[in-house]
Amino acid sequence: MDSIRVKRLKKGYGRGLPPAVDIREGFSVSEGELFGIIGPDGAGKTTLFRLLTTLISPDEGDAVVQGLDIIRDYRKLRTIIGYMPGRFSLYPDLSVRENLDFFASVFGTSIKENYHLIEDIYCRLEPFADRKAGNLSGGMKQKLALCCTLIHSPEVLFLDEPTTGVDPSSRREFWETLARLRRTGMTIVVSTAYMDEANRCDRVAMMRSGRFLKVDTPSDIVAGFDRRLLAVRSDEMFRLLQDLRSMEEVVKCYTFGDTHHVVLKENAACAPDEIGHRLTGKYGHTGVQVREQAATLEDCYMNLDD
Amino acid sequence: MKGFFAFVRKEFLHIFRDRRTLLVLIGLPTMLIVLFGFAISTEIRNVNIGICAPERDITVTRLADKIDRSSYFTFKGWFGSDEDIDHAMRKGEIDAALMFSDGFSSSLAGPDGAEISIVTDAVNPNNASMEVMYLTNIIYGYFREDMQESAEGASIVPNLRMLYNPQLKSSYNFVPGIMGLILLLVCALMTSVSIVKEKETGTMEVLLVSPVKPIGIVFAKMIPYFVISCMVLVITLLLTIFVLKVPIEGSFFWMILVSMLYIILSLGIGLLVSSLVKTQIIATLIIGMVFLVPVMMMSGMLYPIESMPYVFQIIAQIIPAKWYIEAIRKIMIEGVPFVFVLKEVGVLLAMTVVIFTAAVKKFNDRIE
Numbered sequence: 001m002d003s004i005r006v007k008r009l010k011k012g013y014g015r016g017l018p019p020a021v022d023i024r025e026g027f028s029v030s031e032g033e034l035f036g037i038i039g040p041d042g043a044g045k046t047t048l049f050r051l052l053t054t055l056i057s058p059d060e061g062d063a064v065v066q067g068l069d070i071i072r073d074y075r076k077l078r079t080i081i082g083y084m085p086g087r088f089s090l091y092p093d094l095s096v097r098e099n100l101d102f103f104a105s106v107f108g109t110s111i112k113e114n115y116h117l118i119e120d121i122y123c124r125l126e127p128f129a130d131r132k133a134g135n136l137s138g139g140m141k142q143k144l145a146l147c148c149t150l151i152h153s154p155e156v157l158f159l160d161e162p163t164t165g166v167d168p169s170s171r172r173e174f175w176e177t178l179a180r181l182r183r184t185g186m187t188i189v190v191s192t193a194y195m196d197e198a199n200r201c202d203r204v205a206m207m208r209s210g211r212f213l214k215v216d217t218p219s220d221i222v223a224g225f226d227r228r229l230l231a232v233r234s235d236e237m238f239r240l241l242q243d244l245r246s247m248e249e250v251v252k253c254y255t256f257g258d259t260h261h262v263v264l265k266e267n268a269a270c271a272p273d274e275i276g277h278r279l280t281g282k283y284g285h286t287g288v289q290v291r292e293q294a295a296t297l298e299d300c301y302m303n304l305d306d
Numbered sequence: 307m308k309g310f311f312a313f314v315r316k317e318f319l320h321i322f323r324d325r326r327t328l329l330v331l332i333g334l335p336t337m338l339i340v341l342f343g344f345a346i347s348t349e350i351r352n353v354n355i356g357i358c359a360p361e362r363d364i365t366v367t368r369l370a371d372k373i374d375r376s377s378y379f380t381f382k383g384w385f386g387s388d389e390d391i392d393h394a395m396r397k398g399e400i401d402a403a404l405m406f407s408d409g410f411s412s413s414l415a416g417p418d419g420a421e422i423s424i425v426t427d428a429v430n431p432n433n434a435s436m437e438v439m440y441l442t443n444i445i446y447g448y449f450r451e452d453m454q455e456s457a458e459g460a461s462i463v464p465n466l467r468m469l470y471n472p473q474l475k476s477s478y479n480f481v482p483g484i485m486g487l488i489l490l491l492v493c494a495l496m497t498s499v500s501i502v503k504e505k506e507t508g509t510m511e512v513l514l515v516s517p518v519k520p521i522g523i524v525f526a527k528m529i530p531y532f533v534i535s536c537m538v539l540v541i542t543l544l545l546t547i548f549v550l551k552v553p554i555e556g557s558f559f560w561m562i563l564v565s566m567l568y569i570i571l572s573l574g575i576g577l578l579v580s581s582l583v584k585t586q587i588i589a590t591l592i593i594g595m596v597f598l599v600p601v602m603m604m605s606g607m608l609y610p611i612e613s614m615p616y617v618f619q620i621i622a623q624i625i626p627a628k629w630y631i632e633a634i635r636k637i638m639i640e641g642v643p644f645v646f647v648l649k650e651v652g653v654l655l656a657m658t659v660v661i662f663t664a665a666v667k668k669f670n671d672r673i674e
Contacts, residue, residue, distance in 0.1 A: 050511075050673065053515050054514075054515070054672070055511055055514055055515065055672055055673045055674075056672055056673060056674045057672060057674070078514070078515050078516060078517065079516075079517040081515060082515075083511065083512065083515040084512075085508050085511045085512065087507075087508040088508070089507065089508040089509045089511060089512045090509070091316070091320070091509065093319075093320060093323040093324065094316065094319060094320075094323075098316075098319065101312070102312055102313075102315075102316050103512075103516075105308055105309055105311075105312030106309045106312055106313070106513070106516045106517070106518050107309070107516055107517060108308055108309055108517060148512070149512075
């Protein structure tokens, strides 16, 4: 059964501006799915979350979450979803326990009742239970925010960039928690700007300028990449980028970790070695390495056609 | 309901955690009462006075002595002419002067009577008129007491009585005004800022996506400020009675009740402002500029409404504090029974209903 079903959804802020969210082809998220939304800042991720969590109403179109309409049944819908905004949204002057207690009471439950859901996260926070939330580290804050969002055992969980500004090990833990929650049957919609995280989702939607460009499983998206990709490096990386971009076989060239990824034209039949020779000979680069590269999710994202 | 109480508890925690703000809330009324009660006052004291009398006979010297003995005036000396007085006033030696006509004492009993001119430095008009009034009082009093036996009842002496505030203490006037000001400040400003703060920090987003009714969120915020306002009210009244020694003439019960109505009205103003704006700074500015300044200037707290231009008089009618101050003055100072303030209370009640209806209508349970 589908947990979220969107046919069309459009929301703009002010006249003259392009709509922040403009989803024309619908999408759906099935129950118990971990659904990722990736896109650059300003792609409309937060607006989409606010639409789905009934915080704003769409200009056009509608959506159904757990069988409830986001416009008509918003009151009822609010009781069964959990939303964690991107910004830290707890009370900095209340302690960890007071925050959690408060959110539990607001949802008419208690910490005890749903402790099993938050146990593995909260046990890490427990030593700081009396510390003010404002004095927690970034990762701790996110953990506490997740606890507060989970405390009422929501059917659908919306997480807006939960790992932005969190260190790598906390990010890993965070995603392990999400995987565990998913196994309990909870539907999770999460947005992120990190491509490595997107790989952990069942399906990802690539979003840009308010629209979904592609919705598929990470492996299918990668498999669907039909261009030849090279990884190139030399001793002068910056000049290399310029030189590669000036080559006529090259469609696109961008930095990827400590190499440059080069997308070749479909009919370009040149071998990696040939490119390497040309860079050493014609452009005078030293230490040139060129090899074939399998596409990653990030490559797919960079090469999405608008 | 459990969620609602959790909210109220949380609000109290916020307030008690923020000690400084709490201190300001409690300290402010104390400070204002002391300031207006003692430091800033329209009463006059120790005004330097000079007297110009062609003949310094017994009648004149005894009057000068009587003036000097009052705490309002200090006798500075005798002056020979108009020019001398003018000169002394310019130099700042005296602020007021009495000028007796030629042959003052002898013409007292005459058919045309005698003349005294009162000259005051009217750079500060309030002080000048106070000085004139006090001097007139002293002079009338003098001639009534001392001259009655000798006079043949020819001159008619007016009998002045200052009702309800015989000593003309300015605190009688200020206390209701300060109460109108502080209660508005605590209720409207603090509620609106605390609601808008949730919007600004993003916690409102989380709260809205919860089973608690959004309107419950804001009502929960009102309760702690209602309690604090009542505390402020009690503190103000205690200071008024025991420090400023202003007696409560009328019913204490009705005064508290009318004040509570005004507190609720102010909370409504705070709610209305918070549902219209998005940032704390704008909320503060709106409360300050749109609500507090008119209360100071146009509620009759400092300046009588009757002497304002017609347009301002009309504007004054829509200022809640004006009605509150009027009602409190009547109950507290004049000591009239409740039926005499029915009009004021009715207006306040109507305003409360209108403001709450507007605030609830305007309140958005989404974030756009």
